[in-house]
Amino acid sequence: VNCNANGSQVSILISKVNGRPDHKVYFYDVEMDTVTHFDFFTGRPSSGVLQSEESEKQKFQETECSGRRPVSHFWDQSEPRLFVCETVPVSSESSSNGYLEMVDVSVVTLFCTQEHGLLLQDYFPKPSGLQALLALDVPYYYFSCKPGESDPCSSSPSDESQPTRGAPANLPHMVSRRALRDFVGLENCEKATRDAMLNFSFYLTIGDMDEAFKSIKLIKSKAVWENMARMCVKTRRLDVAQVCLGNMGNARASKAVKGAEAEPEPEAQVAMLAIQLGMLEDAEKLYKSCQRYDLLNTFYQASGQWQQALETAETHDRIHLRTSYYSYARYLESMGDKTLALAYYEKSDTHRVEVPRMLQDDSSSLEIYVNKMKDKNIYKWWAQYLESQSNMEEALQHYELAQDFLSLVRVHCYMGDIHQASEIANNTGDRAA
Structure with missing residues (x-):
């Protein structure tokens, strides 16, 4: 049993006749002489304001808070409307501190008023490294720390004062505090x-x-x-x-x-x-x-989480799979990892254009890649590059490998070998040639 700051509300946790803890936390209004409750098994209060346009939000909150039971509860030290409790899954039978360290503990904050009943204000999983909720005093929650573990929160009561002379250094924090959601960055406000x-x-x-x-x-x-x-x-x-x-x-x-x-x-x-x-x-x-896995994929890419982006594309967003491979290849190229970029250009099926472009300043590596791939389109690109460098003999070889008879005839004519050009046109039957 706990009482709020002005004595107008009393919160109660009870056990059933069979000894099992109840899923509900009960609130007794001293002035109105009424009892209300919040059922953590369903995620709903016994009464409260529910507007039709907020039904989607209500469903989401019920999903997040349902299937649980309260294990401890506190009121804010100065704000009579603000209530907080710890909850665990209903399958958790024990409520000992040692057991609570191993289960999924959530911290749930409610507004409790006469006019509007019980209103869910916030909920979050208890941070790792913290043992149990101790108190609520806006703008902070106060938790006890697990023995032997460092304080997981950046702000702690011990930060406010310097250690006294002669005190041992690096004393472990016994109590840690965490700012309420609405006061992150405003802890020192008036x-x-x-x-x-x-x-x-x-x-x-x-x-x-x-x-x-x-x-x-x-x-x-x-x-x-x-x-x-x-x-x-x-x-x-x-x-x-x-x-x-x-x-x-x-x-x-x-x-x-x-x-x-x-x-x-x-x-x-x-x-x-x-x-x-x-x-x-x-x-x-x-x-x-x-x-919305398409937007999730884009989000992962924009935040540099490329492995998650590729996994999402491969499992849920296959329509954008090749695009994701291509974007990752461009990222790898910008980071200087051309070997891995080459592999993802191939996965995205853009290697015929992108790999020659990427390797154009490294002619030896590009030549090795061209001969390795044995792709007609790449042979043609390489032949055009050799032709631009006035290396006509090798250009002719690669035009022949690419079976680009029009280019063969054109180059032979340029070199004055009209007979060879005519022979190629007649033998291949290529109309363009």
Whole structure:
């Protein structure tokens, strides 16, 4: 049993008669004398605001949070609406700390109010290296660290003070802190900004955009607007994101997001926003969730993840397989790896043009490649190159290997050997010759 900051709400975890833990966390409203609950097995609250236009977001959240049960819960130290708990899969029977280190633990944050019920605010997997959630005090979650492991979070309470004289150096951190999603980069903001961000997040969650923008209309900081744009990736509100990008002065990102609205899938549109904000992991998940493997392939290529791009093309996006091979070959060529680039030009079936172009400054390697491939088109290209270098004898040999009788006749005529040219034309029956 835990109580919120002003004593108006009490949260309760219970066990069933058979000793198994319940999937729900219960909330008792002291003033209204009512009980509500959030069921982590279904991912739904007993009551709350659900707007029809947000049904897709609701389904996504239910999928992410369902099939779990709560194991610990805390209220924010100063914000009475903010509640957080740790959840594990329902198949996990034990709740001991040692066992929780080995299972999939998620941290779920809720808004709890009389007017709007229970609202899912955020959810994320517990970072590795952390043992258990200890407390919530905006703008930080506080976790205990696993013994013997380094602090996985960049920010820790011990960073705020220097070690005292004579204290042993490199003491392991026992407690680590992680910024809430809405406060990444704003950890040191003043109370007014912190309250405005919380109100913006709350009104954004319930879909009240008028109140959301009223709460932050006086904020001028670009860092705050960028943080709110990041929130829009989680809440999938592109309309709000456009306002945030405008206040950031990021015209390029705004144009890219506007262009992505032509995509039929909402996830693909939000993924472009995530890319513009540098949230690459979120973009990857969004593309996978809507099965837009063509866009995922393009995303991998643009971010330099070529192996993932090729795997995606080979398994899910075969219509762009040759294009992906070609793009990778161009990348390898730009990096100076001509040997591997040659192999991928061949896979993309563009080697007849691209390999001679790539090797034109290395005539010996190009000649070896031409004789190795025994391809008529490549023989013809090499013959034309030799002709341009006035090496007519070898040019004639390669025109003959390419069976380009018109070029044979043309070169013989140029060299004054009309008899040989006439003989080739008569023997081959080539009309062009």
